[in-house]
Amino acid sequence: MRRPTRDTAESQRRITRRGLVIGGLQAGVMTALALRMRHLQLEQADQFRLLADENRINIQLLPPARGRVFDRNGQIIAENIPSYRITMIREQAGDVDAVIARLARLVELDPGELEKARRDLRDLRGDTPVTVADRVTWEAISRVAVNAPALPGVMPEVGLSRRYPLRDDYAHVVGYVGAVSDKDLERIEAPEALLRLPRFQIGKIGLEARREDLLRGTAGSRRVEVNAAGRIMRELDRQEGQPGADIQITLDNELQGYTHARLKGESAAAVVIDCESGDVLVSASSPSYDPNLFVRGISVANYRALLENPYRPLPNKAVQGIYPPGSTFKMVTALAALEDGQIDINETVYCPGHKEISGRRFHCWKRGGHGNVDFHRSLRESCDVYYYELALRTGIEKISAMAERLGLGEQFDLPMTSVAQGLVPTRQWKLANRGQPWVVGDSINASIGQGFVLASPMQLAVMTARLATSRQITPRLVKSIDGVEQPSGRGEDLDLNENNLREVRRAMYAVSNSNRGTAYRSRIVEDAMRMAGKTGTSQVRNISSGERATGVLNNNALPRTQRDHALFVDYAPYDAPKYAVAVIVEHGGGGSTAAAPIARDITLQALYGGDPPLEAYPTADRPRIRTQQEELRQQRLRPGAGEKDRA
Known part of the structure; x- marks a missing residue:
């Protein structure tokens, strides 16, 4: 039996509308893909070029500044001071012993500290920075920087270290910080990556330990371009962390x-x-x-x-x-x-x-x-x-x-x-x-x-x-x-x-x-x-x-x-x-x-x-x-x- 002419016309109109909708969606998708390809190929071309030719992007954590402690009148009790150190990354250094030998001719290395650094370089992940020399002088940092091409994987760094200017007056109240130990990590459920940074310090006793959650702050990060030898070429961007809270105590x-x-x-x-x-x-x-x-x-x-x-x-x-x-x-x-x-x-x-x-x-x-x-x-x-x-x-x-x-x-x-x-x-x-x-x-x-x-x-x-x-x-x-x-x-x-x-x-x-x-x-x-x-x-x-x-x-x-x-x-x-x-x-x-x-x-x-x-x-x-x-x-x-x- 033949369908009425009116039904046939209605059916054709529906098919046309659906075709238009589907065609519009397809056109939109193709346009979005084209725009995305243009963005990647033209606007971000420089960034992706950095990932080629034996270059790569590293993301590094930035430790936050620890919160300070003051007395009731605003006088400083616990503060942060600059601390210069030299670190090494094993997978970038290649021959670790040879690099350490060259470094030792430039900087005096403490035998005990060097022995610990060798163990860390052997046991930790290859991309983990390990402190080889700590609390070095600015002159030592300068010598390392000048000789950078001969020291692959070695990086001079400046960080912050805790200092208690009043010494023994507040030892029992404020306490002290120290490097994160294996025991510290065992006590903490799901420790954050920040705690695994070399020589990162946390509160051990006293106020420093009991208010660690406030004083520590949150880590920042930075993206850096490194070449095939692991040398940092430039910093691409940086996101600062949140410094720890300053605490004023009631003591005079x-x-x-x-x-x-x-x-x-x-x-x-x-x-x-x-x-x-x-x-x-x-x-x-x-x-x-x-x-x-x-x-x-x-x-x-x-x-x-x-x-x-x-x-x-x-x-x-x-x-x-x-x-x-x-x-x-x-x-x-x-x-x-x-x-x-x-x-x-x-x-x-x-x-x-x-x-x-x-x-x-x-x-x-x-x-x-x-x-x-x-x-x-x-x-x-x-x-x-x-x-x-x-x-x-x-x-x-x-x-x-x-x-x-x-x-x-x-x-x-x-x-x-x-x-x-x-x-x-x-x-x-x-x-x-x-x-x-x-x-x-x-x-x-x-x-x-x-x-x-x-x-x-x-x-x-x-x-x-x-x-x-x-x-x-x-x-x-x-x-x-x-x-x-x-x-x-x-x-x-x-x-x-x-x-x-x-x-x-x-x-x-x-x-x-x-x-x-x-x-x-x-x-x-x-x-x-x-x-x-x-x-x-x-x-x-x-x-x-x-x-x-x-x-x-x-x-x-x-x-x-x-x-x-x-x-x-x-x-x-x-x-x-x-x-x-x-x-x-x-x-x-x-x-x-x-x-x-x-x-x-x-x-x-x-x-x-x-x-x-x-x-x-x-x-x-x-x-x-x-x-x-x-x-x-x-x-x-x-x-x-x-x-x-x-x-």
Whole structure:
């Protein structure tokens, strides 16, 4: 049957439209191909010509500039300085030994460094640049550049290296960087190519390691034309990377430097916290070391010297060291008893020099006893028996809860290495960790900061700041990142009875300002600057009953490692707290003789923003203080120290 004429015409129109569409698409594709061929053959002809005639294009990573570190006042702590080096690429060098021999006639090569370079040239990929000579002079770089045709695969380069101008003042806080090791790569999941660049440096400890993500930055790249011999002909284009973030920390250069100078000769630590913001103004651990020694790889002899030093310069005692807090813990026990209503400040406890509990005698530090002791006198003269009684009434759980409320047993989120949590013991803790039930003697020991109780100087400074302000002060180390201010550590209200806190503060004031106080000789006499504090002596050995019968040996009669640790905590001014301070002197003996004078001097230095007037010290101390201030000033300004070291 024939189709209607109308249907045939409609069918023809459809075919025509489809043909036009398909033809248009084909024409468009052909036009695009033609334009692309024109672009490749004419506009990019030079670029593709570079890929011919034994030339090729290399893409090289550009390491970013590492972020710098500043103190709270903008003074530099960690910086980057130019560093010249000579690298070699194996596949471009050809006969590696022959090229190295020619290079050695131009530049002095370190045998140890050369041996490592030979191993890397053998083991790494053939296109990997390997450092043959590092930290060479500009003259050496010039000689290599002039003789470039005879040194295939050899390239003089300029890079950046880390430098710590203040040397040992910030070694434990900022830490140091070093070349990426195999262990570093194993710890990192899917390490980026940047980390495999020769001698690329990453943070190893301290702030450098804990804030590596911010300080490192991101790599850039460049495309270069190289000839058949591997010689770079020209740079085609470059894409700069993103430099690392600059970090401003809360520490104060002047106060940090003074504190290190004041601690010199001791195995000690000191922390200063701003009572308003929680800023850590000082975190010092003594003795320290020069972190610049580690940047390029410390020698075996230098590292052994650090390891074998009996004063232990490598650990950061300020946050990593944990010690029995001794009598500085008595404020915790006292406040726990007051909050629980177990003691009235006017009630007295008789101290004959010991207390019999469960058939065991627990001694007071004062062999003859203190007699009748009320609350203020117990803290002022540090009577142990009074706190034994408080422990029996209050119990370890409430004492431990108060300790945690005041910051002990808390691992603060600070960007430093191995920040310790310390230990605030409970019944459950002893059963779980020692497999033994809690006994009353454990509570007695804990009440005076002995036994299982452990705290770091940082935690003791936080405890003191919280007692002084009634707020949950949290220590802050990073002030700003690329100019952006970080959250304050001011904290919320502790929600403790203000009357109880006021009585604890009054007793701490008497420690330093009453002529019967254990720290009276280390007082501040300037009325507007007077401090409140507490001494502590942390026992590190057991004293036998036989020794007690014949007389407890003086610390000076003991080997150093058996002497007590000396502690002192304080805040000032008493009426308007600005700074909280904690000091520990390992095996220093008594807190009143070893730690309190140091803490007083650091406190005054913070209050006055520099050397305080002699009138702030007791009259009898002024001649000694005048000499001490001059010695410390000379020590901080000696040639080659701190800011003077700019070579």
